[in-house]
Amino acid sequence: MSAPVLEVRNLSVHYRIARAGGGQALLRAVEDVSFSVRRGQTLGIVGESGSGKSSIARALLRLVPAAGGTAQFRGADLLALEGAALQQARRHVQMIFQDPLASLDPRMTVEDIIAEPLRVFARELNTAQRRSAVLAMMERVGLAAEHLTRFPHEFSGGQAQRIGIARALILKPDLVVCDEPLSALDVSIKSQISNLLKDLQRELGLTLLFISHDLAAVRFSCDDVLVLYLGRVMELAPRDVLFATPRHPYTRALLDAVPVPDPAAARARRAALLRGELPSPLAPPSGCVFRTRCPVAEPRCAALSPEARRIGDTEVACHLAAG
Amino acid sequence: MAVPARPALLEVRDLAIEYRTPDGVVRAVRGVDLDVREREFVGIVGESGSGKSQLLLALLGLTSPGAVVSGSIRYGSEELVGAPAAVLNRIRGNRISMVFQDPMTALNPYLAIGTQLTEVLRLHRGFTRAAALARAAELLDAVQITEARRRLRQYPHELSGGMRQRVMIAMALACEPQILLADEPTTALDVTVQAQILELLRELRGRTGTAVVLVTHDLGIVAELADRIAVMYAGRIVEEAPVDTLFAASLHPYTDALKRSIPRIDLALPERMASIPGNPPNPARLPTGCAFAPRCGHRIERCTSELPPLREIAPAHRKACCRDDLPAGPGAPA
Numbered sequence: 001m002s003a004p005v006l007e008v009r010n011l012s013v014h015y016r017i018a019r020a021g022g023g024q025a026l027l028r029a030v031e032d033v034s035f036s037v038r039r040g041q042t043l044g045i046v047g048e049s050g051s052g053k054s055s056i057a058r059a060l061l062r063l064v065p066a067a068g069g070t071a072q073f074r075g076a077d078l079l080a081l082e083g084a085a086l087q088q089a090r091r092h093v094q095m096i097f098q099d100p101l102a103s104l105d106p107r108m109t110v111e112d113i114i115a116e117p118l119r120v121f122a123r124e125l126n127t128a129q130r131r132s133a134v135l136a137m138m139e140r141v142g143l144a145a146e147h148l149t150r151f152p153h154e155f156s157g158g159q160a161q162r163i164g165i166a167r168a169l170i171l172k173p174d175l176v177v178c179d180e181p182l183s184a185l186d187v188s189i190k191s192q193i194s195n196l197l198k199d200l201q202r203e204l205g206l207t208l209l210f211i212s213h214d215l216a217a218v219r220f221s222c223d224d225v226l227v228l229y230l231g232r233v234m235e236l237a238p239r240d241v242l243f244a245t246p247r248h249p250y251t252r253a254l255l256d257a258v259p260v261p262d263p264a265a266a267r268a269r270r271a272a273l274l275r276g277e278l279p280s281p282l283a284p285p286s287g288c289v290f291r292t293r294c295p296v297a298e299p300r301c302a303a304l305s306p307e308a309r310r311i312g313d314t315e316v317a318c319h320l321a322a323g
Numbered sequence: 324m325a326v327p328a329r330p331a332l333l334e335v336r337d338l339a340i341e342y343r344t345p346d347g348v349v350r351a352v353r354g355v356d357l358d359v360r361e362r363e364f365v366g367i368v369g370e371s372g373s374g375k376s377q378l379l380l381a382l383l384g385l386t387s388p389g390a391v392v393s394g395s396i397r398y399g400s401e402e403l404v405g406a407p408a409a410v411l412n413r414i415r416g417n418r419i420s421m422v423f424q425d426p427m428t429a430l431n432p433y434l435a436i437g438t439q440l441t442e443v444l445r446l447h448r449g450f451t452r453a454a455a456l457a458r459a460a461e462l463l464d465a466v467q468i469t470e471a472r473r474r475l476r477q478y479p480h481e482l483s484g485g486m487r488q489r490v491m492i493a494m495a496l497a498c499e500p501q502i503l504l505a506d507e508p509t510t511a512l513d514v515t516v517q518a519q520i521l522e523l524l525r526e527l528r529g530r531t532g533t534a535v536v537l538v539t540h541d542l543g544i545v546a547e548l549a550d551r552i553a554v555m556y557a558g559r560i561v562e563e564a565p566v567d568t569l570f571a572a573s574l575h576p577y578t579d580a581l582k583r584s585i586p587r588i589d590l591a592l593p594e595r596m597a598s599i600p601g602n603p604p605n606p607a608r609l610p611t612g613c614a615f616a617p618r619c620g621h622r623i624e625r626c627t628s629e630l631p632p633l634r635e636i637a638p639a640h641r642k643a644c645c646r647d648d649l650p651a652g653p654g655a656p657a
Contacts, residue, residue: 048513156602157371186370186603187540191584191596198595213514216586220596243588257518259543261585263566266547273522274515277483293515 004036005174005207006060006078011069013055013231017282025282029055030231033069034308037175042201042208044222044239046215046254050278052231053211057177060209061095062086074174091121094168098180100160104152111148114138114166121171137166140203141196158189162196169200177209182217194220215258219243227251230281230289237314247316250290288319296320331358332501332534333382333419338394338404340377340386340558346607351377353558355394356633359502359534366545366566367538368581369555372603375538378555379506382536383421384411417447420495424507426487430479436463436490437475443497462493466523485516489523496527503528505537509544521547542585546570551639554578557604557614560633564640574642574649577615613645621646 013030030052037043047053058064060071060078071078074092081089094117097103104113114134118125125133135145141162152160161181168176181197182190194217200206212218218225218239225242227235227250235248246252253274260266274293279285285292291301298320306317340352352374359365369375380386382396384403396403398419401410415421420443423429431439440462441455450458456475463471466489479487488508495503505524509517525548528535539545545552546566553563554577562575573579583597601618604610610617616626625645633643 048515158602187542187581188370188584188599189602191586191598192600194586194596195598214586215514216588219588219592220586253515255588257514258588259517259521259541259547260589261542261546261570261582261587262589263546263570265589266543273518277485277516278513 002039002041005039005073006209007036007072008056008060009034009070009072011056011059011071011079012067013052013059013064014067015064027281028231028284029281030059033226033228033231033233035226035233035236037207037209038223039207040201040205041223042210042221044210044212044218044225045228046212046218046225047228048213048254048278050230050281051228053213053228054179055231056228057095057179057209057211060177061093062090091117091171092174094171094173094176096161096164096168096176096178096181099184100157100164101152101155103164104160106152109149109151110138110143110163113152113163114170117167117171133170134166137170140200141166141169156189157185158192161185161189161193165193165196165200169204169206172204175207175209177211179211180213181210183212183214190217197221215254227254230278230284232289233308233315233317234290235314235316235318236308237316241313245314247311247314247321248290248318249294249296249320253293253295288317329360329362331360332398333357333359334395334397335378335382336395336397338378338381338396339392340374340381341391341393342389343391344607346605349607350558350609351390351606352381354633355555355558355560357553357560357563359536361501362528362532362534364528364535364537364548364550366549366552367536367555368540368542368545368552369538370540370603372557372606373555374558374606375555376506379421379504379536379538382504383415383419384408385421413447416443416495416500417498418500419502419504420498420500422488422491422495422503422505422508425511426484426491427479427511429491430487432479434478435475436477436479436482440475440490440494440497443494447498458497459493462497463490465496465527466490466493468493483516484512485519488512488520492520492523492527496531496533499531500533502534502536505535507539508537510539510541517544524548542582554581557609558606559614559643560641561615561643562641563633568637568640574636574640575644576619576621576646576649580618580620613643621649 011030011033015027015029017025017027019025045053059066066079078089111134115130118130143162182193185193210221222239224238226233229250234250246255276293279292287302287304288306291297300319306319308315308317335355335357338352338355342349355378367375381392386392392404437456437459440459444450444455444458459475460471463474468474468489509520549566551565552569553560556577562578580599584599599618604614612627612629613631616622629645631643631645633641636642
């Protein structure tokens with residue numbers, strides 16, 4: 001088992017929100033989240049909107065401050081770095097965004113976009129060296145050399161995502177954070193990009209944090225899966241374990257809610273539906289935050305917040321999870 | 324599977340929608356024939372740019388002003404293509420209604436839910452304000468919104484995304500329409516809420532007998548709900564069949580490739596995802612012949628020169644493909 005590239009302990013992210021009618025409220029978007037990502041592996045972070053999954057990404061990229069916790073990365077706490085040390089660390093953490101077209105500068109050519117990280121972090125390279133690095137990366141992600149001088153609007157969504165991937169990988173980062181990298185793409189393109197990310201991971205030994213609401217995509221792309229609800233970890237398990245024996249009632253509900261493209265199976269399945277919707281993160285339920293929608297909640301779930309427990313290879317935060 | 328002999332409520336024939344743009348003529352929909360029968364649930368599946376949403380908008384005369392619509396859409400004795408606004412206004416929201424993808428942009432943020440829900444009833448049915456409010460409360464009950472009376476006084480921003488989509492559905496059902504059109508009604512929702520809304524659509528349709536036409540990019544959604552599915556690619560229907568036939572014995576290489584490129588949680592995990600090479604064509608520069616040919620693993624010479632018509636190849640099963648010799652089911656080399 002390889003060493004962790006990133007080790008996050010007790011990460012919390014809070015936002016101060018102006019209340020209607022004056023005053024402030026504290027929104028606990030991420031609360032006491034711990035996980036690690038091993039070299040060459042992919043950790044999936046799954047959750048619905050408001051689960052805090054993007055806040056985790058933003059905190060690791062230092063785009064929002066963490067309210068607490070540590071993130072060990074390359075021998076230092078990523079969350080505590082300042083100044084030049086932070087600038088240097090950014091070189092090693094890159095991001096692939098959800099909306100490929102919105103994340104590419106419309107006035108830059110493909111060459112400028114992919115070369116920009118090199119211009120910032122690899123100043124020793126001359127123009128010719130930069131171009132050859134860009135061309136090599138373009139070939140790797142399936143872009144043709146003739147695309148070098150084109151602009152983002154000339155590309156389809158799938159092609160644009162390839163440009164975003166090339167930009168993220170050109171510095172050979174230690175960690176790539178992918179925030180819903182497939183969500184904006186069409187079905188036939190999603191599978192192309194899923195395969196590409198897997199191939200690139202194998203070739204370049206990439207370590208990925210894969211944030212998604214799509215369980216089927218996570219199953220294909222990830223080695224381990226973390227399930228978030230209202231900013232708290234519900235379950236963390238190796239992929240095959242999580243999909244075969246989900247321990248948390250929320251994980252089971254998520255799996256049940258995925259539409260199955262097979263009419264006979266769909267009719268036979270008729271999932272038990274979760275009641276209601278996500279409670280306001282400004283006023284999370286007492287005890288277990290999932291209890292208001294949980295089909296098996298008991299009185300103690302309202303009284304006591306469940307600690308993460310280990311059952312086999314699974315970490316689960318539920319009073320009722322059985323071994 | 325036997326063809327239901329119910330009469331068609333809506334008959335679409337040779338429908339085309341074109342836009343003149345600086346890039347040239349964009350042919351968003353081409354030569355579409357489609358029937359919607361009483362009490363039937365029709366799923367229209369396609370990727371972005373396939374023309375599926377344009378087709379749905381055209382059914383209610385809602386395409387944008389630049390669109391050139393030709394062909395025919397018969398609803399009872401009315402022709403809807405080129406129909407005057409007065410005719411369309413009598414039908415819209417009344418006999419045929421629509422649920423949009425994003426309830427936040429489809430609802431008016433300045434008006435209370437009650438005002439928006441009663442508008443159709445007062446307009447189409449001549450209800451008094453009090454009677455319309457009473458009916459609106461019943462409608463919210465029907466879409467399983469609790470405390471209906473209080474909700475009627477609330478504004479869209481006070482409701483969650485799932486609740487807003489329930490309001491949209493209540494509004495669409497207010498006048499007991501014959502046909503409900505739904506454009507990606509759950510795409511903006513979380514997966515657990517999507518499951519609730521799909522269950523609601525299934526239940527309402529069983530209870531009210533409204534025919535439904537649902538447009539989606541997600542084959543999983545129509546597998547659960549639809550009786551019949553039409554698959555669109557580059558503005559045309561390329562295959563149409565009863566839902567079980569389409570999933571068990573699809574005959575079009577695109578349908579087949581689409582089915583196989585969906586990641587599944589209920590099957591063994593593949594080493595690689597099956598995928599469709601290349602990209603969908605630019606609708607302003609469609610290739611001659613079959614638009615899917617450049618990406619098709621079964622392409623022969625004819626495919627690039629001939630536009631295959633949508634033909635019946637088995638009862639209730641239509642396909643537009645030059646390869647009549649292909650066996651049903653999986654087989655396309657990726």
